[in-house]
Amino acid sequence: MLKSLKSCIAIALCVAALSPSVFAQAQRPETDANDVTDVTIFLRRAANLPLDNIRIDPGSASSCNFFSTSAMDSDYARNFISRGSFSAYSPYGDASRDRGYGSSNLSGSHGGFSYSDRSHCSQSDYNFAAGRAVIRARDRTLTDAFALFDQKKYPEALALFQKSYNKLGDSIAALMIGRMYLLGLGTTPNTREALKWLNKAAEQPNPPRPLRFDPKAPERMDSATEASIVLAKIYLIGHDVEKNPATALKWYQKAASRAYVPAYKTVGDFYYYGHGVRKDVVRAQRNYKTAAETGFAPAQVAMAQILASGDDGVPANPKQALDWYYHAAKANHPDGLYALAVAYDTGQGVKADPKQALFYYKEAAVRGHPAAQNDIGTYFAKGDSILPKDEPIARKWFEVSARNGNPEAMYNLAVMLMTGQGGPVDRKGAWVWFTVAQMAGHPHAEAALKQQEPQMTTDEKSEAAAVLKPKLQAGS
Structure with a gap:
């Protein structure tokens, strides 16, 4: 006992x-x-459901899970812990779909690769892209590297990831090399070396066609975006580097620029709580709204919380706040469900309904x-x-x-x-x-x-x- x-x-x-x-x-x-x-x-x-989103658990800094990435990082940014487990693969990303390399603006079909707007590309661009696509199609280095990684043969995997990067400059390979140096997989931990490789991955040009946000798969991102998120976390908590909220914010903004919707929510948190920047509720709301209108439930909750009673420069609008809570509740977000429970329990903005209140309390409770x-x-x-x-x-x-x-x-x-x-x-x-x-x-x-x-x-x-x-x- x-x-x-x-x-x-x-x-x-x-x-x-x-x-x-x-x-x-x-x-x-x-x-x-x-x-x-x-x-x-x-x-x-x-x-009134305040979320203190900028809080750091120092004990998480060395956790493998911490340096994995998930859309729900945004929901738990106050602790900077990723709920998901470490994945060897960049979610939904693989070499065959990487479009972030070189100067080509490609999205149609040509020589084994794709393009759409010839006016932006020279013939040498097409030739380069086509040649790279052929190499990529025939080369198994990256595939073999992941196979070794899955077998926990980390030194061999690291060598193949480096070989793959040397051949094609893949952001996926650079991301994996950065992660392995960061976590000490197949090598001694080396944050400086990890930063070098993560920067190589994150600084790939933005794709001509950003990934579309899917609320049912919010974790979908490309490898360059994933590297940006990892870099942001490193500077946010000061993992073997000096804490630098401004640099962390830069990398979250970089992820947002690649149309990674959850990053807009975290950028909003920086400005809402004034973490390393001047507090700016209007700017925070602007970022929250971008993510909320795209269907990201944590941002919908953040919008609702601001509008429920108003904040600096943002007038109160309880009706809109309740609407945002409804949207978040539809996505089964616990805070959205709980807010509706409170509304039906107290009759705030809706007719009091004890049965509905109990339903939403139960739904929020079972979701933690x-x-x-x-x-x-x-x-x-x-x-x-x-x-x-x-x-x-x-x-x-x-x-x-x-x-x-x-x-x-x-x-x-x-x-x-x-x-x-x-x-x-x-x-x-x-x-x-x-x-x-x-x-x-x-x-x-x-x-x-x-x-x-x-x-x-x-x-x-x-x-x-x-x-x-x-x-x-x-x-x-």
């Missing part, structure tokens, strides 16, 4: 430390701060929204005509939400553990969660701890202190 509880508290403390301002504050009913015998029920919330998970717990804890009371299920939802860093859920779970609602009494666990809730800023947690202390045995206090001690020391 102690080991399980220690793991539980570690997760909660980690998330609480990273995300103290991510969750909306609840509209609390009038209660006695000393009364902790009932689970607190906070179902009414103000529709901590506040929604706590709200589902309160539904089960309280019970009504819509959802029958089920304390064991409520306790499970509170635990899930608490582990994800929600202060209300930490407190509610502690109450249930202390009183034995939904399961056995666990005074030690209650003490731990009340303490974490207090650290996360819950206003009633201190009073609850004072009330619980006389009920604790000396052994229980020692065991609870042992669970808390490692993390408290790490945070000090």
Whole structure:
């Protein structure tokens, strides 16, 4: 039990430390701060969902996952961690579709390659492109390099990627070489060398026909764009280089210039939070809007948050804000779903509808929204005509939400553990969660701890202190 509880508290403390301002504050009913015998029920919330998007987890800097790329990087830019796993292949990119080399403006068909506008290309351009296409079609160096990489034969793979680049100057090969030097795969880690190769990949000319953004496949990008994103992250966190937000922003803007829509969202974050640049909400909104109108859900949420109450230079427009939340909810974005839950729960901008509210709370909760998970717990804890009371299920939802860093859920779970609602009494666990809730800023947690202390045995206090001690020391 102690080991399980220690793991539980570690997760909660980690998330609480990273995300103290991510969750909306609840509209609390009038209660006695000393009364902790009932689970607190906070179902009414103000529709204000701030996202602190510029926050760095230094521990992620050396992670392989961190230096992979995904469209959802934008959604979690506050931690600068990619949710996806490292892929050996540039998503949707391969040598046969690379159009970013040379001076040719090509998109039709000629000599095994393609072009459209002869007025922009000389015959030598066509000859060069056609010859390169033939070499590419016959050459297996890049294919063999990826095969070796998949077999974890990294030194051999690195040599073949370098050979492939020497033959054709592929941005894909340069990207892979840069990644391998960055992560120390087949060679000793060498950020300076990684930067050299990533720059070679990222500085390929913009393609004449940018990739079209597909909301169902937002991670789609070419290898040059992917290199730009990796470079941006390196300078953003200062991975073996001096932190340089301005340089990071330059590379995000480069990715945006290649029509990589999620980069517009991150560029907007730089200006909205004034991270390394002068805060400029109007400019941030302009970038958010570009991505939002193309169908990128995180940008739709960002637009909604600005318009909900207005911001510097941007007037409030609650109706438009709700429309953007609807668009994000259609894409199953947790913040969009949660905002609609709040709207139907409180009747803000729509007719109050408890059934619709519960539906959206549930949809947001199952997609990992901590506040929604706590709200589902309160539904089960309280019970009504819509959802029958089920304390064991409520306790499970509170635990899930608490582990994800929600202060209300930490407190509610502690109450249930202390009183034995939904399961056995666990005074030690209650003490731990009340303490974490207090650290996360819950206003009633201190009073609850004072009330619980006389009920604790000396052994229980020692065991609870042992669970808390490692993390408290790490945070000090």
